[in-house]
Structure formats: C-alpha cells, structure tokens
Amino acid sequence: MQHTIIALVENKPGVLNRVASLFRRRNFNIESLNVGRTENPLISRMTIVMDSDAQDARKVEAHLYKLVNVIDVQELTSQPSVTRDLALIKVKASPEQRAEIANLASIFRGKIVDVAPDSVIVEVTGTEDKIESLLELLKPVGVLEMVRSGQVAMIRGDALGVRHTPGANGNKAIQTIQQMANP
Amino acid sequence: MKKSGAQILWESILLEGVEVVFGYPGGSNMPIYDAMLNYPVRHVLVRHEQGAAHMADGYARASGKVGVALATSGPGATNLVTGISTAMMDSSPIVCITGQVHAHLIGGDAFQEVDVTGITLPITKHNYLITSAEEIAETVHEAFYIARSGRPGPVLIDICKNAQLEQIDVESSDELSPHKMALPGFKPPKHAPQADLQRAAELIAQAERPVILAGQGVLISDAVEELEMYANKTDTPVAKTLLGLGSFPASHPLSLGMMGMHGEAYCNNAIQQADLLLAFGMRFDDRVTGNLRTYAPRARKIHIEIDASEIHKNVTVDVALAGDLKTVLADLLPLVGEQNHYAWMCQIDEWRDESQLRDIQAWEEDGKLHVPHVVRLICQSTHGQAILTTDVGQNQMWSAQYFQVDQPRQFITSGGSGTMGFGLPSAIGAWFAHPQREIWTIVGDGGFQMTQAELSTAIQEGANVKIAIMNNNFLGMVRQWQEFFFERRYSAVELHNPDFVKLAEAHGIPARCVSEPGEVQQAIDFARQTPGPVLLEFKVEKEEGVYPMVPTGAALDAMIRRPIRQAAMQSVSQTVDSL
Numbered sequence: 001m002q003h004t005i006i007a008l009v010e011n012k013p014g015v016l017n018r019v020a021s022l023f024r025r026r027n028f029n030i031e032s033l034n035v036g037r038t039e040n041p042l043i044s045r046m047t048i049v050m051d052s053d054a055q056d057a058r059k060v061e062a063h064l065y066k067l068v069n070v071i072d073v074q075e076l077t078s079q080p081s082v083t084r085d086l087a088l089i090k091v092k093a094s095p096e097q098r099a100e101i102a103n104l105a106s107i108f109r110g111k112i113v114d115v116a117p118d119s120v121i122v123e124v125t126g127t128e129d130k131i132e133s134l135l136e137l138l139k140p141v142g143v144l145e146m147v148r149s150g151q152v153a154m155i156r157g158d159a160l161g162v163r164h165t166p167g168a169n170g171n172k173a174i175q176t177i178q179q180m181a182n183p
Numbered sequence: 184m185k186k187s188g189a190q191i192l193w194e195s196i197l198l199e200g201v202e203v204v205f206g207y208p209g210g211s212n213m214p215i216y217d218a219m220l221n222y223p224v225r226h227v228l229v230r231h232e233q234g235a236a237h238m239a240d241g242y243a244r245a246s247g248k249v250g251v252a253l254a255t256s257g258p259g260a261t262n263l264v265t266g267i268s269t270a271m272m273d274s275s276p277i278v279c280i281t282g283q284v285h286a287h288l289i290g291g292d293a294f295q296e297v298d299v300t301g302i303t304l305p306i307t308k309h310n311y312l313i314t315s316a317e318e319i320a321e322t323v324h325e326a327f328y329i330a331r332s333g334r335p336g337p338v339l340i341d342i343c344k345n346a347q348l349e350q351i352d353v354e355s356s357d358e359l360s361p362h363k364m365a366l367p368g369f370k371p372p373k374h375a376p377q378a379d380l381q382r383a384a385e386l387i388a389q390a391e392r393p394v395i396l397a398g399q400g401v402l403i404s405d406a407v408e409e410l411e412m413y414a415n416k417t418d419t420p421v422a423k424t425l426l427g428l429g430s431f432p433a434s435h436p437l438s439l440g441m442m443g444m445h446g447e448a449y450c451n452n453a454i455q456q457a458d459l460l461l462a463f464g465m466r467f468d469d470r471v472t473g474n475l476r477t478y479a480p481r482a483r484k485i486h487i488e489i490d491a492s493e494i495h496k497n498v499t500v501d502v503a504l505a506g507d508l509k510t511v512l513a514d515l516l517p518l519v520g521e522q523n524h525y526a527w528m529c530q531i532d533e534w535r536d537e538s539q540l541r542d543i544q545a546w547e548e549d550g551k552l553h554v555p556h557v558v559r560l561i562c563q564s565t566h567g568q569a570i571l572t573t574d575v576g577q578n579q580m581w582s583a584q585y586f587q588v589d590q591p592r593q594f595i596t597s598g599g600s601g602t603m604g605f606g607l608p609s610a611i612g613a614w615f616a617h618p619q620r621e622i623w624t625i626v627g628d629g630g631f632q633m634t635q636a637e638l639s640t641a642i643q644e645g646a647n648v649k650i651a652i653m654n655n656n657f658l659g660m661v662r663q664w665q666e667f668f669f670e671r672r673y674s675a676v677e678l679h680n681p682d683f684v685k686l687a688e689a690h691g692i693p694a695r696c697v698s699e700p701g702e703v704q705q706a707i708d709f710a711r712q713t714p715g716p717v718l719l720e721f722k723v724e725k726e727e728g729v730y731p732m733v734p735t736g737a738a739l740d741a742m743i744r745r746p747i748r749q750a751a752m753q754s755v756s757q758t759v760d761s762l
Contacts, residue, residue, distance in 0.1 A: 009368070010367065010368060014300070014312075017301075017304070018304065021304050021305060025305045042367075055495075058495065059492065059495075059496065062491045062492035062494070062496075063492045065491060065492070066490065066491075066492050067368065068308070068309040068329060068366065068368055068369045069368050070368045071367045071368040165491045165492075165505075166372075166375075166379075166491050166494055166503045166504075166505035167371075167372035167375075167489070167491045167505025167506060168491065168505075
C-alpha cells in the first residue's frame with residue numbers, strides 16, 4: 001500500500017543525498033520524492049511516497065529521524081489531507097486534433113500550455129489517479145513525453161500527521177516549524 | 184588577531200578536551216600538522232590509517248571520551264573506512280579529520296582527491312565538508328557533540344586545504360568556544376513517557392521468568408549501577424551481549440554470561456524459556472537472536488533504547504521506551520516492587536550445572552594447549568584487572584567466554600562489524616586512555632597479521648600492551664564453519680606464518696613462544712614483568728572448535744554442543760558415587 005511521509009529537513013547542501021542514500025542503503029523503494037522550500041527559509045519539505053507495508057514505512061520514519069539534518073517526520077497516509085501531483089504531457093497533435101485534446105484536458109481541469117506545429121503540451125494537476133486517467137485517454141492520441149513533479153501533500157485543517165517513532169522530537173511536545181528551526 | 188584555519192582547528196579540538204590524536208600526515212593535511220607543533224597535544228604516528236581509526240576507537244571505548252583520528256586526502260582517507268565502519272556498527276564515538284584538496288579543485292579528479300564525505304555517508308553518524316576557515320570551529324564542536332550524544336558514533340570532517348591555510352580574524356578565543364550550535368534535527372530522547380513506564384511496570388509485575396538482556400547501551404549511558412539495582416531489586420538474571428560484557432559483573436550470582444551464537448547454553452535456554460525479556464541498550468542483532476521466528480516465543484518484551492530506529496527493527500516488542508537508559512531505569516525503578524524468582528533461578532542453575540560438565544575446563548590435562556586455558560590464566564594472573572582487547576574469530580569468542588569481565592569498559596572488541604585486525608591497534612588506543620592500567624590483547628594469527636605494522640607504533644610510543652597471539656596456523660573460525668557446514672573441505676584457511684618471536688624482536692619487542700601448557704604461566708609472568716610492549720605466541724591446538732554454537736538460521740536453543748568427554752563423565756560419576 002502507498003504511504004505518504006512528510007519530512008522537514010534543514011535547508012543545507014547534501015541533505016537530499018543523505019535521504020536518498022538512506023533509501024538505497026536500507027533497500028526501501030521510493031515511488032516519488034519531492035523537495036521544496038517552506039515558509040521558513042531554513043527548512044525544506046520533502047514529500048516521500050513509498051509502496052510498502054506499514055512496518056517498512058515505520059522503519060523509514062525512524063531512520064529518517066536518525067539523520068542529523070531531519071527535523072520532523074509525519075505520516076499522512078490515513079489522515080485527511082490534500083495531495084497533488086503535477087504532470088506535463090507532450091502529445092502528438094495535428095492541427096485538427098488540438099481541439100479534441102483541449103477538450104479531454106478540460107474535463108480534467110487541465111490545459112494546453114504550449115502549441116507546436118505537430119504537438120502540444122498538456123498541463124494537469126491533481127491526485128495521482130486523476131493524472132493516470134487522463135494519461136490513459138491521451139495514449140491512443142500519442143504521448144511523446146511526460147514529466148511529473150511527484151506528489152506533494154498537506155494535512156487539512158488543524159489535524160496532525162502521525163509520528164509513530166517512539167522518542168521522536170526528544171519525547172517532547174510537538175512544536176511549530178518556526179520553533180523547530182530555531183531551538 | 185589573525186588565525187589560520189589549522190590553528191582554529193587545534194584550538195577548537197583542545198576546547199573539546201582532546202589530549203591525544205592518532206594520525207598520518209600527507210599532502211592535504213600538512214597545514215594541520217604544521218600548526219600542531221604549537222599546541223599541547225600528543226600525536227601518535229600510526230603505520231596505516233586503519234590503525235589510527237581503531238586506536239581512536241579503542242581509546243574511546245576504554246575512556247568513554249571521543250577518540251580522534253587524522254588522515255590526509257585520497258588513500259589516507261579511504262584507509263580509514265574500515266575503522267569508521269567498525270566504530271559505526273559498535274556505536275563508538277570517534278571524530279575523523281581528513282584533509283581535502285583545495286575547494287576550487289573539488290570534482291576535478293585532482294591528485295589524491297576522493298569524495299570521502301560521499302564514501303563515508305552510510306558509515307558515519309554524520310559528516311561535513313569544510314571549504315572555508317570560518318566554518319571550522321562551529322563544525323568541530325557540532326561533530327564532537329554528535330559523536331558522543333544520543334547513540335554515539337563516528338563523525339568525519341573533511342577540510343579543504345585552502346580552509347586550513349586561510350587566515351581569518353578571531354577577536355577572542357571565546358569566539359571559538361561552542362556556543363552557537365544549531366542542530367534542530369538532533370534531539371536524542373532522555374525520559375520515556377510516563378504511560379509507557381507504567382505499562383512496563385505492569386508487565387514486570389506479572390513476570391515469573393524474566394531475563395535482562397544487557398547491551399553496550401548500559402556502558403555508554405553509564406547505567407551500570409542502575410542495572411545492578413534493578414537486577415537485585417527484581418531478582419532478575421542478566422544475560423549480556425558481546426559488547427555488553429562488563430555491563431554487569433560476571434561474578435555476580437545473577438549473571439548469565441554471554442548470549443547468542445557462542446553464548447552460554449544455559450543463557451540461551453533461559454532466554455528461550457523466559458516469559459519477559461528486558462532489552463536494555465541492545466539491538467537484537469542476528470548473532471544474538473538466532474532465528475527470529477523462533478526467538479523467545481513465550482516472552483513479552485520491553486525495549487529501552489535511545490535509537491528509535493532499533494525499536495521493532497528485528498524484534499517487535501510490547502513496550503518501547505525510547506530514551507537514555509540511565510534516566511529511564513532511574514524512572515522505572517520506583518515503579519517496580521521487590522521480587523523473588525527462586526524457582527526460575529533453580530531451573531537456570533540446573534542448566535548451568537549441565538553446561539559446566541561440558542566445559543573444556545572440566546577436561547583432564549591432555550598435554551595440548553587450549554585457548555580457553557590461556558585466556559583463563561591471563562585473566563587470573565592479572566587479577567581480573569586488565570583491560571582486554573581482542574581480534575575477531577575464535578580468539579574473540581574464547582576471550583568473551585573465559586575472561587571474567589567484572590568491570591565496565593574492560594573488554595573491547597569489534598562486535599557488529601567483526602573487523603579482523605582490530606585487536607592490536609585498539610589495545611594501543613586503550614593504553615593511551617589508561618596508561619597506568621595493564622592492557623592485554625588476545626589475537627589470532629590471521630587477524631594479527633592484518634595490522635601487525637602497528638607493532639612499530641607500539642614500540643615508538645612505548646605503549647605498554649601485552650600481545651597474546653593464539654596461533655593455530657588456521658583462520659580458525661572459518662575453518663570451524665568449513666568443518667561443521669562444508670564437510671570439512673578446508674578452503675584457503677591454512678596459514679604459513681612468519682616466526683612471530685623474530686618478528687617482534689625485529690621491532691625491538693621482547694617475545695616468547697609457548698607450546699606446552701606448563702609454560703603458559705611463566706610466559707604471562709614474563710610479559711607482566713617486562714615494561715613496554717611484549718609479544719607472546721601460543722602454539723595452540725589446531726582444530727579446536729568454539730562451543731556452543733548456534734548455526735546461522737537455527738533457533739537460539741538449537742546449539743551444537745561440545746561433546747561430553749569420557750574423562751569428564753568419569754569424574755562426574757565418581758562425584759555422584761561418592762555422594
């Protein structure tokens with residue numbers, strides 16, 4: 001089953017390498033890994049999606065905590081959350097086909113963001129399922145290229161992610177991101 | 184005032200209380216070596232950087248302080264790798280400082296350039312690449328703090344040569360002291376949550392056949408006293424991991440000795456029959472559990488461990504207490520009542536008596552030299568006061584079984600990594616931690632030759648270490664496996680060795696060779712009376728096996744046992760008859 005893990009890490013060189021190395025070293029498989037800035041310039045946020053059993057997901061959580069540059073780890077899998085993936089799909093399109101493709105895309109709230117003489121680029125955002133559905137429909141037309149951002153996720157409202165790891169955060173109460181970065 | 188990066192490095196290191204460093208100079212760390220001459224630090228020139236890492240490790244394990252190893256870039260740095268990995272597997276706090284080529288040359292395959300932070304990423308607790316002098320002080324303090332805090336481990340600092348040379352303004356030496364550490368992601372837990380402690384106390388109150396599994400965490404967290412208080416209060420026997428030897432006195436009536444692949448049979452039986460396991464600062468390594476599916480099937484489990492990634496990793500436990508062992512035990516003690524497990528201890532004593540029958544020490548004198556006898560005599564002759572380091576293999580297991588370890592940090596060995604060649608350099612490191620104490624190392628003929636170059640270091644530094652080589656002209660443990668599991672097809676295990684006595688003497692080290700049981704005591708006395716390093720070679724029984732042995736993948740109590748000797752049987756029947 002898919003597990004979504006959010007890791008807040010120090011915004012320093014080499015941290016992504018440490019996280020990636022951990023997955024390789026412990027033989028865990030990543031489905032997708034997304035890294036980006038947060039509202040705090042000292043902190044980056046990783047969204048890690050892995051296909052594994054719950055036991056492995058907890059091991060990943062604990063091993064992530066062990067990295068000196070990792071500040072916080074939460075699992076969102078069973079929490080009410082918004083997850084989004086962005087895809088750019090380049091589709092073979094003669095001038096006559098453009099309208100059909102635009103229609104298809106609009107059903108998925110996607111849009112055409114580039115038009116070339118014999119291809120177009122479709123941009124679509126949404127859950128993984130939604131993107132997969134559009135992709136299936138576009139395949140018969142002729143998909144030339146695709147790139148995806150990997151999933152990003154955020155908990156709805158003021159619910160909290162689950163921190164399974166015992167002793168996480170020094171067994172202390174959970175803090176805000178600002179406090180975490182400036183202990 | 185202007186100071187160079189190299190000067191700042193030494194001043195920061197000295198602020199961390201370092202007195203001795205082990206290292207080897209080269210092109211990329213020459214500014215560090217030049218600056219060193221002006222600072223009060225003892226430098227030990229090793230003969231191979233692996234030796235430096237093991238010495239720093241031995242020093243750290245014997246003293247409880249952080250050990251320091253220096254090396255240059257490229258091959259100097261890669262030679263440290265085995266030592267770093269050894270320290271990582273055994274949670275030993277060392278800081279390795281390597282030179283690196285100029286920052287502007289990085290990535291260009293410059294002379295002696297190697298990506299050492301990349302290479303050591305999976306075998307360090309953390310590592311750093313420094314490209315400018317202003318990063319040095321803060322990084323050094325972080326590195327020492329990380330190395331010794333939480334679950335200790337090795338930290339590597341790779342310093343570009345330009346950063347060593349760079350001169351920067353330092354207003355006062357106060358600027359170099361550790362005051363601005365920013366480690367938002369490094370928060371080792373101390374206390375465990377109260378609810379979990381209560382739950383643990385409930386399980387403890389219900390237990391009838393409890394066993395404590397004491398690991399190296401007891402030593403690291405300085406919880407020896409708390410462990411003894413707990414064991415005495417709850418009348419709970421204590422089994423020890425290889426690295427946990429010394430966490431609880433071997434001579435204590437509640438001590439069960441070592442557990443695991445070559446653990447005492449009665450100890451493994453007790454674990455398998457227990458209804459509660461209390462894992463204190465240990466990690467359920469495959470060498471201590473045997474087959475996980477059949478491991479302690481009737482036991483509930485409480486795990487106190489500072490490294491949360493070890494909890495539920497190999498063995499799923501009922502109560503996980505993530506925290507500092509000393510603190511957690513102190514919190515737990517008032518919650519448990521006094522207990523008495525008389526029936527359980529009687530059962531264990533029955534197993535213990537049966538084990539003693541099979542013990543090689545129950546054999547009649549057969550004119551051959553057996554390693555257990557030599558180990559016992561070294562232990563007795565040193566009145567159990569010596570610090571013992573070992574190499575890896577049969578020599579290590581016999582040392583663990585027959586050296587009575589009553590004190591913490593007295594027994595130093597490469598456990599998780601099983602690094603051959605660890606014995607001699609770690610003994611030299613231990614001597615620097617405790618120059619007044621007697622230091623012995625028991626090594627095999629194979630492992631000794633992996634780092635024998637450090638004999639030169641020992642004599643140059645006047646390190647008072649006594650080296651006992653158990654020479655069976657075999658890679659003994661591999662030979663034993665080939666005997667048991669490969670139909671005695673001996674493949675690449677026979678060693679044609681140099682004359683170890685001449686080898687030692689060529690280094691200026693006094694030496695003796697012993698092949699008769701009657702000469703052992705005399706040789707040990709000679710070594711003890713001769714100041715400085717001494718080498719003793721014991722020509723021991725060639726095809727002896729270490730017993731008991733749990734074959735890989737077998738249940739912990741499915742042990743290959745030492746056959747009961749006729750002589751021993753006779754002495755037993757005589758004893759029985761005379762009753």
